[in-house]
Amino acid sequence: xxxxxxxxxxSQSRSxxxxxxxRGNHVVAExxxxxxxxxxxxxxxxxxxxxxxxxxxxxxxxxxxxxIQAESEIASIHMVIGASMAGGRVMTSSSGPGISLKxxxxxxxxxxxLPAVIVNMSRGGPGLGNIAPAQSDYFQATRGGGxxxxxxxxxxxxxxxxxxxxxxEAFDLADKYRTPVVILGDGMLGxxxxxxxxxxxxxxxxxxxxxxxLTGAKGRPSRFIRSLILDPGEEEEHNWxxxxxxxxxxxxxxxxxxxxxxxxxxxxxxxxxxxRIAKGAVKRVREQGLKVGLIRxxxxxxxxxxxxxDFSKKVKHFIVFEMNMGQMVEDVRLALEGGGEVHFYGRPGxxxxxxxxxxxxxxxxxxxxxxx
Amino acid sequence: MFIKTIFSGFGGQxxxxxxxxxxxxxxxxxxxxxxxxxxxxxxxxxxxxCTVVISTExxxxxxxSEPDFAVLMNNPALLxxxxxxxxxxxxFLNSSMIDSRPVRGDIEIYEIPVNDLVKPLGEERVGNMVMxxxxxxxxxxxxxxTMHRVLKDTxxxxxxxxxxxxxxxxxxxxxxxxx
Amino acid sequence: MKKVFTRPKxxxxxxFHYCPGCGHSLLHRxxxxxIDEMGLQERIIGVPPAGCAVLAxxxxxxxxxxxxxxxxxxxxxxxxxxxxxxxVFTYQGDGDIAAIGTAETIHAAARGENITTIFVNNGVxxxxxxxxxxTSILGQNTTTSPGGRKEKRDGFPINLSEMLAIAxxxxxxxxxxxxxxxxxxxxxxxxxxxxxxxxxxxxxxxVEVLSPCPTNWKMSPVEAxxxxxxxxxxxxxxxxxxxxxxxxxxxx
Numbered sequence: 001x002x003x004x005x006x007x008x009x010x011s012q013s014r015s016x017x018x019x020x021x022x023r024g025n026h027v028v029a030e031x032x033x034x035x036x037x038x039x040x041x042x043x044x045x046x047x048x049x050x051x052x053x054x055x056x057x058x059x060x061x062x063x064x065x066x067x068i069q070a071e072s073e074i075a076s077i078h079m080v081i082g083a084s085m086a087g088g089r090v091m092t093s094s095s096g097p098g099i100s101l102k103x104x105x106x107x108x109x110x111x112x113x114l115p116a117v118i119v120n121m122s123r124g125g126p127g128l129g130n131i132a133p134a135q136s137d138y139f140q141a142t143r144g145g146g147x148x149x150x151x152x153x154x155x156x157x158x159x160x161x162x163x164x165x166x167x168x169e170a171f172d173l174a175d176k177y178r179t180p181v182v183i184l185g186d187g188m189l190g191x192x193x194x195x196x197x198x199x200x201x202x203x204x205x206x207x208x209x210x211x212x213x214l215t216g217a218k219g220r221p222s223r224f225i226r227s228l229i230l231d232p233g234e235e236e237e238h239n240w241x242x243x244x245x246x247x248x249x250x251x252x253x254x255x256x257x258x259x260x261x262x263x264x265x266x267x268x269x270x271x272x273x274x275x276r277i278a279k280g281a282v283k284r285v286r287e288q289g290l291k292v293g294l295i296r297x298x299x300x301x302x303x304x305x306x307x308x309x310d311f312s313k314k315v316k317h318f319i320v321f322e323m324n325m326g327q328m329v330e331d332v333r334l335a336l337e338g339g340g341e342v343h344f345y346g347r348p349g350x351x352x353x354x355x356x357x358x359x360x361x362x363x364x365x366x367x368x369x370x371x372x
Numbered sequence: 373m374f375i376k377t378i379f380s381g382f383g384g385q386x387x388x389x390x391x392x393x394x395x396x397x398x399x400x401x402x403x404x405x406x407x408x409x410x411x412x413x414x415x416x417x418x419x420x421x422c423t424v425v426i427s428t429e430x431x432x433x434x435x436x437s438e439p440d441f442a443v444l445m446n447n448p449a450l451l452x453x454x455x456x457x458x459x460x461x462x463x464f465l466n467s468s469m470i471d472s473r474p475v476r477g478d479i480e481i482y483e484i485p486v487n488d489l490v491k492p493l494g495e496e497r498v499g500n501m502v503m504x505x506x507x508x509x510x511x512x513x514x515x516x517x518t519m520h521r522v523l524k525d526t527x528x529x530x531x532x533x534x535x536x537x538x539x540x541x542x543x544x545x546x547x548x549x550x551x
Numbered sequence: 552m553k554k555v556f557t558r559p560k561x562x563x564x565x566x567f568h569y570c571p572g573c574g575h576s577l578l579h580r581x582x583x584x585x586i587d588e589m590g591l592q593e594r595i596i597g598v599p600p601a602g603c604a605v606l607a608x609x610x611x612x613x614x615x616x617x618x619x620x621x622x623x624x625x626x627x628x629x630x631x632x633x634x635x636x637x638x639v640f641t642y643q644g645d646g647d648i649a650a651i652g653t654a655e656t657i658h659a660a661a662r663g664e665n666i667t668t669i670f671v672n673n674g675v676x677x678x679x680x681x682x683x684x685x686t687s688i689l690g691q692n693t694t695t696s697p698g699g700r701k702e703k704r705d706g707f708p709i710n711l712s713e714m715l716a717i718a719x720x721x722x723x724x725x726x727x728x729x730x731x732x733x734x735x736x737x738x739x740x741x742x743x744x745x746x747x748x749x750x751x752x753x754x755x756x757x758v759e760v761l762s763p764c765p766t767n768w769k770m771s772p773v774e775a776x777x778x779x780x781x782x783x784x785x786x787x788x789x790x791x792x793x794x795x796x797x798x799x800x801x802x803x
Contacts, residue, residue, distance in 0.1 A: 008379075014718065019399060021392065021395055021399050021405070021407065039632070039633055040630065046411065047411055050609075050749075066632040066633065068628065070625065070658070070661075071654050071655070071657075071658035072654055072655075073620065074625075074654075074655075075622070075625040075654065075655050075658065076625075077628065078618065078619070078622035078625035078626045078629070078655070079625045079628050079629035079632075080629060081616075081618075081629060082616070082625065082626040082628060082629020082630040082631075082633070083624070083627050083629035083630065083632065083633040084614040084629070084637050085630055086596075086629070086630050086634045087632045087633070088657075090629070091634075104619060104622075105619070105622075108619050112616075112617070127539050143640075155417060188408065188412070188434065188435075189602070189794060191408060191409060191411045192406055192407065192408045192434045192767035193392065193406070193407035193408070193409070194393060194406050194407075194434075195399045195404075195405060214596050214614040214615070214616050214630065215596075215634060215637070216593050216594040216596060216613075216614055216634075217592060217593055217594060217612070217613055218593035218594065221591070221610050222611070222613050222614050222615070223614050223615075224608035224614065224615040224616065224617070225615075225616045225617060226608060226615075226616075226617040227617060228601075228605055228606075228617060241727065242460070257601075267624070276430075276431075276432050276433065277432050277433050278433055279430070279669050280430075280431075280432020281432070283432075285381045312459065319798075337506070351431065352435045354433060355432040356418055
């Protein structure tokens, strides 16, 4: 770190400017605290170290705030489980290799039906890979590396402002559905500074009451929270219950946006950092008169299957652009159900292509398909 | 308007602070801004750089492949970035620490002897402010008034004494390149 | 008629599923009695493990939250830090705490987490069918150490409690057994003391309990109790390993 974290509350405080310029990792941390997160457990890994650094200072200054740098990613996710059982709003963060280690706990959070927010500022992989921005954890986030029949909500912000807003939403969704929520960013979103306007802090007393939390059986029957269900009939019922919950989420919590899509003959599909680059590329080719639009899934799970399927009634040509080797292509193909042609362009390993590069790919595809 | 600037130098020369302050000033002037500092082992290895984009449009990528401006504080920075600046772009180089000069004929070059200019202020740490003063004068990306406001807002709560010193250093650089 | 013996209030009226002669049911009862006597039922939260005691929440009438295999100390850390005025204890077997959960346990002790751990050492993986545990002693026959544990092949047993006693953050560590009436009483006093240590906020407390597993040891319950005295305690001697509470006299 070249300089200490700029805290939203401390820096630029005299300014009349409502926004603050903050590093993405600090934005997530500040937004989490404002959303009522009082418990953070983590382990150092680049490019997300500014989250635990910020949390260690911020939470130490709040009554009831708890920060622990755990001995491992595995320990940290299980500390998350403990604090979540106690009814708190709790977060952990990491990057690819660390998220792999957390998968055990993410499966347990799902089975135990506990809310938690897990941030992945992803990097190049597999293995140690590198620390450059990449989107190589799409499968890991949307399919999960843990065992069992479960889903996690995955939100993919594309800017500092969205890091703040989606962090707020992640805590609400986690509590609403009693399920872990993953915020999937990347090294660039974590490191980049952008102007951000925060929502006001939610007072802890205004947070939803949790009538399932473990607080000691005072004045009520004792409770237990478990994921072990030895009776297959009961376990099946538990799985159906989870399934009904996931179906409700898939119906009600879809998030996506379209840009210049109304008259488009070709649609680019991209998420997160890739989506903002793609938007720049789409603007360029629009200036040249090409009818190209952009679909940006914001919730990667649930994935906007129906939205894409609806577009495929008018548009037959899709370009999926990702900073990986085409992991989202599978979801796009599933969405189109054969109703469109999918071309993929990707740069893995931490390469961040320019809007110009992507615009040339779009242009070349556009003319090859004889759309213009 | 879509202007990309790269700041580069040794860790400790205040390179990322320059980027932060410029981006904040851009934000104060209602522009879209991004500021992308280098991170990880690269920074610990001694090289720091920071890319700032200031734009009236939405910024697609904070990465600058062909910057309009490069602010270079040491020799390795010059070697690395002199060929990346776009044709017609501008280099600001710390002539106290950079011996060689770019051979390109299609860019403008300003030489600022930062380490010499900062000596009378008695605090070498504010060399980056001298360079930043010279940079905002010639780039005209943000106004001097805005930068004064940014310095006040940024440092008042952290170290009030630094507001005055930083402003002094900023003016030294601002005045150095003449009207 | 005067009632002289009854089920502790903090145990549910459910029959234990444990094997005949198993130490778990004894230990559950002891813990229940201590919770009752200390009046903790409304402010205690237990963390059962993966292992034979995984169903502990069917027996304890207190709030309980299940941990995955080995992670009880981390989970209890999260619980206790979130609710510092509650009493939090983990209940873990030897494989859970001394193999897969070694890191979590040692670091909870090193941080001085103000939690209590009941460590049930029966020298085998009971629930999975009697495989070698980190605490199986040299020569002990298990389903994965045929012919007895050999140091060259299987390594030495681990004395986790001694290691935890070295940790700067641990306040109280004692090893007891539940193989005789006097040892059962000592175990009860040790558990009460461990909870006291936590109430005082003195740091990490742990009671290791040598516990018979006649089924997997392939012994009768009586033989199993004798084996603890005659063989097991040679590798795992009973007694207080650490007491930083400032008490001058030993609890016993």
